[in-house]
Amino acid sequence: MIHNAIIISLLISVLLVTGCQEQVEAPKTEVLEDSIRVDPLPEFKEELSNILELASVQSILSYIEENDSQTLADLIELNEIEAPPFKEELRAMAFREKLAEAGVDSVWIDEAGNVFSLRYGNSEKTVALAAHLDTVFPEGTDVKVKQRGDTLFAPGIVDNARGLAIILAVLRAMDQYDVETSSNILFIGNVGEEGIGDLRGVKHIFRDGGPQIDSFIAFDGNIIDIISRGLGSHRYRVTYQGSGGHSWGAFGLANPHHALGAAIRTFAVKADDYTKSGLKTSYNVGRIGGGTSVNSIPFESWMEVDMRSVSPENLNEIDTIFQRAVREGLEEQNKLLRYGQPLTVEVAMIGNRPSGSNSNESPLVQRALAVADKMGKRTILRTGSTDANIPISLGIPAVTIGEGVNGGGYHSLEEFFITKDGYKSVQETFLLLIVEAGINNPSTSTR
Numbered sequence: 326m327i328h329n330a331i332i333i334s335l336l337i338s339v340l341l342v343t344g345c346q347e348q349v350e351a352p353k354t355e356v357l358e359d360s361i362r363v364d365p366l367p368e369f370k371e372e373l374s375n376i377l378e379l380a381s382v383q384s385i386l387s388y389i390e391e392n393d394s395q396t397l398a399d400l401i402e403l404n405e406i407e408a409p410p411f412k413e414e415l416r417a418m419a420f421r422e423k424l425a426e427a428g429v430d431s432v433w434i435d436e437a438g439n440v441f442s443l444r445y446g447n448s449e450k451t452v453a454l455a456a457h458l459d460t461v462f463p464e465g466t467d468v469k470v471k472q473r474g475d476t477l478f479a480p481g482i483v484d485n486a487r488g489l490a491i492i493l494a495v496l497r498a499m500d501q502y503d504v505e506t507s508s509n510i511l512f513i514g515n516v517g518e519e520g521i522g523d524l525r526g527v528k529h530i531f532r533d534g535g536p537q538i539d540s541f542i543a544f545d546g547n548i549i550d551i552i553s554r555g556l557g558s559h560r561y562r563v564t565y566q567g568s569g570g571h572s573w574g575a576f577g578l579a580n581p582h583h584a585l586g587a588a589i590r591t592f593a594v595k596a597d598d599y600t601k602s603g604l605k606t607s608y609n610v611g612r613i614g615g616g617t618s619v620n621s622i623p624f625e626s627w628m629e630v631d632m633r634s635v636s637p638e639n640l641n642e643i644d645t646i647f648q649r650a651v652r653e654g655l656e657e658q659n660k661l662l663r664y665g666q667p668l669t670v671e672v673a674m675i676g677n678r679p680s681g682s683n684s685n686e687s688p689l690v691q692r693a694l695a696v697a698d699k700m701g702k703r704t705i706l707r708t709g710s711t712d713a714n715i716p717i718s719l720g721i722p723a724v725t726i727g728e729g730v731n732g733g734g735y736h737s738l739e740e741f742f743i744t745k746d747g748y749k750s751v752q753e754t755f756l757l758l759i760v761e762a763g764i765n766n767p768s769t770s771t772r
């Protein structure tokens with residue numbers, strides 16, 4: 326008994342010590358979860374069930390499954406047309422042709438290179454279904470598709486040739502059964518989603534005077550679950566410049582590296598303090614460079630910086646802290662110069678993705694959850710940086726869905742797509758689109 330009591334008291338003290346340590350080490354940041362599981366509300370599950378009871382909808386779901394070989398043929402054909410950043414034209418033209426064949430009321434390409442096709446409904450409302458045309462791969466990358474078993478290998482096959490093929494499959498199925506929707510549907514293949522593209526395609530679509538879009542669904546192959554919150558980012562390249570000279574002979578000149586170092590130091594200290602509380606906000610000096618040799622005062626010093634937050638206010642505030650640190654670095658170094666010209670600094674914004682959130686209860690988000698649930702997928706909402714950032718930041722309901730776990734190796738030469746059950750993503754996209762757009766002729770039959 327005594328023996329047991331000692332063991333128990335030892336265990337308790339271990340637990341107490343562990344508990345204490347956990348308390349000390351617990352992060353002070355109130356982190357906004359990057360993902361959250363949300364059950365769809367009963368009314369949206371019911372809305373979907375009612376749509377699924379329609380014979381025409383059941384026929385379309387079967388049609389999508391039976392015609393999966395056509396979807397895969399489109400996927401391979403479109404993937405094998407290169408679409409490097411800023412050079413999406415050839416793929417855009419092929420996509421426009423396929424949209425026209427699939428049966429739409431009109432099809433066009435705008436001045437930014439975005440492809441549109443419109444299918445009229447019976448109301449003023451317009452729902453967009455979009456997929457980006459561009460890939461991250463430079464010109465000359467081998468984009469030929471290789472098949473092994475049920476898997477297709479090729480750079481860009483899922484992200485995002487898959488999105489384009491899915492749009493065509495949804496459109497073909499709707500055309501086959503003459504579905505009349507209450508909203509107009511705008512099918513879009515947009516440019517410039519990846520990296521340096523900086524969402525330029527959707528930024529152009531949602532400009533003042535752009536086409537009217539009341540809700541926006543993006544299909545982006547590499548996305549898992551449902552993106553309903555836009556992670557915003559600001560990216561800068563900062564360059565300090567001076568005359569430069571010999572480290573001994575020209576000693577006393579202002580030194581751009583010293584200014585850059587001071588700026589990074591000030592920024593890191595203040596940004597650390599700022600991001601310790603409130604919604605998660607991040608900052609990173611990712612690259613620095615400049616200078617010619619160890620015994621030369623550099624004529625140039627540069628850095629590239631990335632800041633992110635799901636909150637637009639936080640993003641602006643960390644940006645202000647950054648800009649102030651850059652100016653202070655300049656002023657500090659210019660005060661120290663003993664002769665010669667003061668340094669200058671140039672701050673160039675190289676990336677700007679706005680942030681924002683849909684409410685978890687908004688109808689589009691709820692519909693996406695209800696459809697995912699019906700398809701046997703997880704009902705998880707995530708924060709991400711996708712084409713949906715732009716409409717979300719403007720208060721327009723928008724979500725991004727994707728292929729989930731049917732692929733991998735995104736943005737690498739080893740990217741792959743597992744074709745087995747691939748038709749389910751087409752069905753999921755069709756269902757979400759049709760619940761959001763509303764169906765006008767529920768008793769429609771094949772033509």
Ligand SMILES: [Zn+2]
Pocket residue numbers: 457484485518545546547
């Ligand atoms: Zn993508």
